[in-house]
Amino acid sequence: MPTAPTREITVQTPPSPQRRRRRRPHAIANGLGKHTALIAVSAMFALPLVWMVGTSFKTAQQALVFPVVWWPHPFVWRNYPDLFAALPYFRFFLNTFIYAAVTIVGVCASSSLVAYGFSRLRWPGRDTLFYLMLMTMILPFACTLIPLFVMYKRFGWIGTYLPLEVPTFFGSSVFSTFLLRQFFMTIPTSLSEAARIDGANEFYIFSRIILPLAKPALASVILFQFVYCWNDYLGPLVYISDANSYPLSLGLSLILGDYTTNWAWVMAGATAATAPIVILFFLTQRTFIQGITLTGQKG
Numbered sequence: 001m002p003t004a005p006t007r008e009i010t011v012q013t014p015p016s017p018q019r020r021r022r023r024r025p026h027a028i029a030n031g032l033g034k035h036t037a038l039i040a041v042s043a044m045f046a047l048p049l050v051w052m053v054g055t056s057f058k059t060a061q062q063a064l065v066f067p068v069v070w071w072p073h074p075f076v077w078r079n080y081p082d083l084f085a086a087l088p089y090f091r092f093f094l095n096t097f098i099y100a101a102v103t104i105v106g107v108c109a110s111s112s113l114v115a116y117g118f119s120r121l122r123w124p125g126r127d128t129l130f131y132l133m134l135m136t137m138i139l140p141f142a143c144t145l146i147p148l149f150v151m152y153k154r155f156g157w158i159g160t161y162l163p164l165e166v167p168t169f170f171g172s173s174v175f176s177t178f179l180l181r182q183f184f185m186t187i188p189t190s191l192s193e194a195a196r197i198d199g200a201n202e203f204y205i206f207s208r209i210i211l212p213l214a215k216p217a218l219a220s221v222i223l224f225q226f227v228y229c230w231n232d233y234l235g236p237l238v239y240i241s242d243a244n245s246y247p248l249s250l251g252l253s254l255i256l257g258d259y260t261t262n263w264a265w266v267m268a269g270a271t272a273a274t275a276p277i278v279i280l281f282f283l284t285q286r287t288f289i290q291g292i293t294l295t296g297q298k299g
Contacts, residue, residue, distance in 0.1 A: 049274075056080070056268035063263040079268040083255070086265075089272070091244060092251035099161055099236075099247055100229035106168030107176050107225050108218060114171045115180035116206050120192060130181070137174050141234060149238060163239045164232075176221045183217035184210060223284055230277060248273050 050070070055063050056079055057072040083089065117123075118130045152163040171177060187210060195205045211218070233249040240246060243254070252269050255261070 052267050052274070053271050055264060056271045058264050058267075060262045060264050063267065076264065079264050080272070083265045083268050083272075087251060087254055087269075088244065089251065089269070092246055092248045095245060096230060096247040096249075099164065100226050102161070102165045103168045103229055104222050104225050106165065107173045108221060110169050110171040111173050111176040111221065112180055112211065112214075112218070113206070114177045115184055116210060118177070119181045119184035120189075120205075120210065121202070133174055134178060145238065152239065158239060159241050159245075161240070161245070164235050173221075173225065176225065179221060179224075180214065180217055183214050187213055219284060223280065226280065227277060230273075 051068065054070055054072055057075050057077065058069070059072075059074070059076055062069055062072065118126060148163070149158070152158055155162075157163050157166075191209055192205050195209055200208075229247075231249060232247070236247050236250050240250065246254075252266075252273060255266050255269050
């Protein structure tokens with residue numbers, strides 16, 4: 001009778017203590033080199049921020065001194081109170097927060113629905129229409145500025161935030177739709193199929209199953225939209241005419257004088273405008289990074 005072939009079993013022996021000791025200095029050296037490089041690159045990116053914060057406490061003359069004075073002498077604490085007294089700065093903050101809050105609601109509502117249709121439903125021409133939608137991202141705002149301005153003027157919306165807020169409720173944020181669509185595709189289809197067998201409709205599946213699982217992606221969309229509204233300058237410049245309705249991006253331009261400019265005040269205003277973004281990122285960085293890294297991975 002033929003004998004069954006035998007399998008060779010290889011047993012991996014753990015590395016000896018001598019080999020572990022030899023590896024340890026090499027691993028420490030690699031880790032030290034990587035951390036040194038990361039710290040050096042981080043310092044390069046942090047230098048402008050450090051200079052901005054330091055200049056906000058300088059005198060107007062010391063802000064223009066070359067070579068750069070990194071540590072203010074004397075320390076001028078009055079730049080911030082004087083700036084807030086000269087301009088309705090907190091009004092600019094409130095206008096920006098309202099503008100960002102409304103657009104975040106619109107983007108999350110519309111982009112999530114459109115992304116669900118592109119990722120979880122099957123219908124003729126779905127992928128073609130999705131790629132056509134992505135192609136609109138290459139169009140700069142200047143190409144559609146004049147026709148949009150004429151249309152909004154006929155609507156009577158010029159001078160208000162309606163041209164900036166209403167389109168977000170109709171899926172105008174293509175990037176948010178793309179981000180959510182890619183994340184929705186990572187969710188197993190078996191969850192939706194099981195819910196359909198139990199009699200759930202599409203809106204129930206979307207609101208009770210898909211959205212709770214997409215919290216990291218939604219957090220990323222909220223953060224991106226908040227930063228976009230916080231930095232948006234051209235849109236408010238075109239549509240907003242009343243200085244009391246200015247967002248923070250336009251309000252900062254009022255610090256610049258026609259003939260002379262107090263650059264210490266400019267840096268104080270920029271520091272006050274940058275602080276909420278930095279704080280928001282540190283509070284949400286784990287969820288934000290998770291939403292970015294999981295997007296596009298098949299589940």
